[in-house]
Amino acid sequence: MTLGSFVVRNTFRNKRRSLLTMISISFSLLLLTLMICIWRSFYVDQVAPEASRRLIIRDKVSLAFFLPAYYRDKIRSVPGITAVVPMTWFQGRYIDDRPEHFFGRAATDPDEYLKVASDKIVPPDQLKAWQQDRAGALVDVTLVNRYGWKIGDRIHIQGTIFPVDLDLTIRAIYHRDPPQNALYFNTKYMEEAWPWFKGQAMWYGAQVDSPDHVASAAKQIDDMFRNSPLPTRTESEKAFLLGFVASLGNVKAFILGICGAVAFAIMLVSANTMAMSVRSRTREVAVLKTLGFTRNRVLSIFVSESIALSVAGGVLGILVAIPVIAGMTHRFLGLGIPLDMKVTVPTAGLSLLAALFLGIVSGSLPAYRASRMGIVDGLRHIG
Amino acid sequence: MAIPISYNVRNLKLRKGLTIMTALGIALTVTTTIFLMALLAGLNRAFVSSGSPLNVLVLRKGSESELTGGFDATLFPTLKTLPGIAKDSHGEPMASGEWDVVIVLPRKDGTGEVNVTVRGMMPDGLEMRMLPGAENRPSVKLVEGRWFQTGQREVVVSKSIRARFSHANIGDSMEFGKGSWKVVGVFDAGGSAYESEIWGDVNQMASDFDRQGGYSSAYVRATDPIAADALTKRVSDDQRLKLDGVLETDYYAKQTSSGTPIKYIGMVVAVIMAIGSIFAAMNTMYAAVAYRGREIATLRVIGFSRPAILTCFVLESLLLALLGALVGIALMLPFNGMQTGTSNQVTFSEVVFALRITWAVAGYAILFALVMGFVGGLAPAWHAARQNILNALRS
Numbered sequence: 001m002t003l004g005s006f007v008v009r010n011t012f013r014n015k016r017r018s019l020l021t022m023i024s025i026s027f028s029l030l031l032l033t034l035m036i037c038i039w040r041s042f043y044v045d046q047v048a049p050e051a052s053r054r055l056i057i058r059d060k061v062s063l064a065f066f067l068p069a070y071y072r073d074k075i076r077s078v079p080g081i082t083a084v085v086p087m088t089w090f091q092g093r094y095i096d097d098r099p100e101h102f103f104g105r106a107a108t109d110p111d112e113y114l115k116v117a118s119d120k121i122v123p124p125d126q127l128k129a130w131q132q133d134r135a136g137a138l139v140d141v142t143l144v145n146r147y148g149w150k151i152g153d154r155i156h157i158q159g160t161i162f163p164v165d166l167d168l169t170i171r172a173i174y175h176r177d178p179p180q181n182a183l184y185f186n187t188k189y190m191e192e193a194w195p196w197f198k199g200q201a202m203w204y205g206a207q208v209d210s211p212d213h214v215a216s217a218a219k220q221i222d223d224m225f226r227n228s229p230l231p232t233r234t235e236s237e238k239a240f241l242l243g244f245v246a247s248l249g250n251v252k253a254f255i256l257g258i259c260g261a262v263a264f265a266i267m268l269v270s271a272n273t274m275a276m277s278v279r280s281r282t283r284e285v286a287v288l289k290t291l292g293f294t295r296n297r298v299l300s301i302f303v304s305e306s307i308a309l310s311v312a313g314g315v316l317g318i319l320v321a322i323p324v325i326a327g328m329t330h331r332f333l334g335l336g337i338p339l340d341m342k343v344t345v346p347t348a349g350l351s352l353l354a355a356l357f358l359g360i361v362s363g364s365l366p367a368y369r370a371s372r373m374g375i376v377d378g379l380r381h382i383g
Numbered sequence: 384m385a386i387p388i389s390y391n392v393r394n395l396k397l398r399k400g401l402t403i404m405t406a407l408g409i410a411l412t413v414t415t416t417i418f419l420m421a422l423l424a425g426l427n428r429a430f431v432s433s434g435s436p437l438n439v440l441v442l443r444k445g446s447e448s449e450l451t452g453g454f455d456a457t458l459f460p461t462l463k464t465l466p467g468i469a470k471d472s473h474g475e476p477m478a479s480g481e482w483d484v485v486i487v488l489p490r491k492d493g494t495g496e497v498n499v500t501v502r503g504m505m506p507d508g509l510e511m512r513m514l515p516g517a518e519n520r521p522s523v524k525l526v527e528g529r530w531f532q533t534g535q536r537e538v539v540v541s542k543s544i545r546a547r548f549s550h551a552n553i554g555d556s557m558e559f560g561k562g563s564w565k566v567v568g569v570f571d572a573g574g575s576a577y578e579s580e581i582w583g584d585v586n587q588m589a590s591d592f593d594r595q596g597g598y599s600s601a602y603v604r605a606t607d608p609i610a611a612d613a614l615t616k617r618v619s620d621d622q623r624l625k626l627d628g629v630l631e632t633d634y635y636a637k638q639t640s641s642g643t644p645i646k647y648i649g650m651v652v653a654v655i656m657a658i659g660s661i662f663a664a665m666n667t668m669y670a671a672v673a674y675r676g677r678e679i680a681t682l683r684v685i686g687f688s689r690p691a692i693l694t695c696f697v698l699e700s701l702l703l704a705l706l707g708a709l710v711g712i713a714l715m716l717p718f719n720g721m722q723t724g725t726s727n728q729v730t731f732s733e734v735v736f737a738l739r740i741t742w743a744v745a746g747y748a749i750l751f752a753l754v755m756g757f758v759g760g761l762a763p764a765w766h767a768a769r770q771n772i773l774n775a776l777r778s
Contacts, residue, residue, distance in 0.1 A: 021663075023662045062498065099643070158445075160447045163443060163444070229593065244726075258415060264411060268407050269663045272663070276670050
């Protein structure tokens with residue numbers, strides 16, 4: 001009998017205990033994977049190449065101050081900028097305030113919008129229909145599925161930020177990976193309904209021809225408006241979203257705190273199980289030693305058991321995490337949090353590594369105790 | 384007859400290591416849950432304790448927040464003539480036209496920039512907020528320096544703004560709008576939503592942000608609660624105004640929705656951790672039952688019934704969970720009162736609040752732990768009660 005099969009047999013000797021430990025560890029690792037995913041989506045993952053070339057230009061002080069229309073042409077004149085569109089977050093209310101009726105709604109210029117949002121795919125005939133209908137809307141395919149919409153449907157959105165109600169007709173549907181759950185309509189429609197708004201935009205979105213020019217273009221735009229009545233603040237879309245995340249609170253400390261608690265909990269559970277396992281096998285350990293097994297051998301047997309348990313729990317946890325995280329991404333979009341999470345290979349790898357590490361740490365102490373036990377005491381042990 | 388609870392206590396003591404580790408596992412789950420609940424409790428308190436039931440907030444029709452309001456200044460004199468408005472110290476109707484803007488300030492600890500609400504107000508606005516509030520609703524008090532003066536580029540900041548941002552001490556200059564503003568005073572808003580604001584003169588603010596000739600909102604003070612209700616209706620129904628009146632307290636109560644992301648994430652985290660803990664507790668209880676096979680059989684022989692055995696082990700599991708809950712609460716207590724901030728989903732500015740471990744939070748935490756203990760202990764206890772006496776005695 002090899003050491004490997006000996007360990008496997010011993011691990012599953014008490015099936016119920018092993019199973020309970022594994023499930024317990026798997027839930028902790030599910031949470032750990034989830035936290036790593038959130039962390040990565042905020043701070044590590046690079047956005048799509050198209051998005052990294054996208055700039056957001058807004059008023060330096062606040063989104064509450066609108067930028068005038070002539071800024072658009074001035075921004076366009078900056079070298080490297082290929083397209084500029086006005087954007088206004090309309091929000092409003094679709095049916096009621098319940099979260100399931102929440103999705104992004106923004107006004108923009110249909111003629112140029114897809115040059116900036118180049119990651120959205122729209123059939124050419126639909127795009128044309130949207131551009132031709134001033135009261136037309138472009139919607140995410142996930143929204144179409146969620147509400148059972150189809151092209152030509154009319155939807156009513158009540159204004160909240162703006163004193164305008166929208167009666168839009170769905171003219172085009174876009175696909176984007178990951179989905180973004182938003183609706184876009186023509187900014188001219190808003191201007192007609194509310195003349196005060198004419199010639200303004202909450203922010204401008206701009207596309208830069210290459211990632212190398214992003215930083216220089218951003219600086220040039222801000223420099224250009226530095227001494228105007230409304231100085232601007234230009235940043236990449238990613239930086240803009242990170243600012244939004246930061247506004248939710250100290251997210252980093254929050255995630256690290258939960259990860260710490262989870263890791264510690266796994267250690268306790270797994271150490272507990274190993275302690276129980278060692279205890280019930282006190283006499284066996286003594287027999288092993290009598291047979292000539294060295295201390296290190298005994299130590300490695302128990303540590304291996306602990307690793308086997310926590311890694312098995314880890315694999316289970318990661319497998320469960322995949323659908324859970326997919327579901328959460330969908331739900332988060334509903335809450336208006338821009339989050340794009342996936343269990344990637346590095347994330348899964350990191351979780352497994354954590355499981356391995358925790359298995360070693362939690363197994364060490366009980367295993368050390370077992371290896372140090374005196375043979376005579378062990379043989380005399382009753383239990 | 385029931386088995387005395389001292390039997391369980393002694394058993395938990397006997398297996399110290401096992402007990403402590405399982406209890407700690409439950410404690411960690413409880414700690415995380417308490418932390419999230421305390422966040423929500425603090426946030427709710429910030430909103431629920433904000434405003435006065437006598438203050439009526441006036442907004443443009445259809446607008447939902449002060450930030451997105453905005454109406455013509457010529458409406459303000461008409462508004463002041465409405466009946467039911469209390470008199471200020473000069474004998475005039477107590478009303479304040481205000482400008483709310485959101486500005487970006489860098490955090491003192493360098494962890495990024497935050498949206499902060501700057502409020503321009505009339506002298507009546509200050510007077511109104513310093514009047515004694517209703518129960519649990521603190522009024523605003525000046526704690527240092529003096530109030531800003533009309534016509535001057537001066538601001539007063541709340542205590543927590545001073546603590547969280549640089550350049551917010553008395554004598555410092557803050558840069559926003561078209562130039563610098565001198566900080567002349569610090570006020571204490573008792574943990575309400577005003578605690579996240581900077582106040583100055585409305586006309587100075589409006590000219591800095593090119594918003595002359597209008598207000599983003601107005602506040603009027605009613606003489607009594609009945610007049611306040613009547614006043615909100617009068618404002619909303621007046622055809623000349625095209626404005627909406629809402630009680631200030633109702634306005635803030637609606638903003639508790641800002642806690643939704645925390646609530647949602649908190650629930651997911653708590654549920655996942657709880658399931659993990661339940662399995663851990665089950666493990667411990669199964670072990671406890673397994674070790675005591677002969678003991679349980681002996682108890683049965685003496686005459687204790689199956690339900691008594693079942694109750695006994697469920698009780699033991701509950702005790703274990705209770706211990707975990709108490710440890711968890713003790714671990715979290717040092718964080719009580721810690722200040723933090725999140726994004727207000729109505730005004731998009733940061734709202735500052737303190738973590739609050741209330742009795743309700745502690746109560747829920749204990750209940751949560753007991754549920755974990757009960758679910759985790761039920762199956763092992765059932766197993767214990769169903770054991771075959773003869774086999775168990777022989778083992």
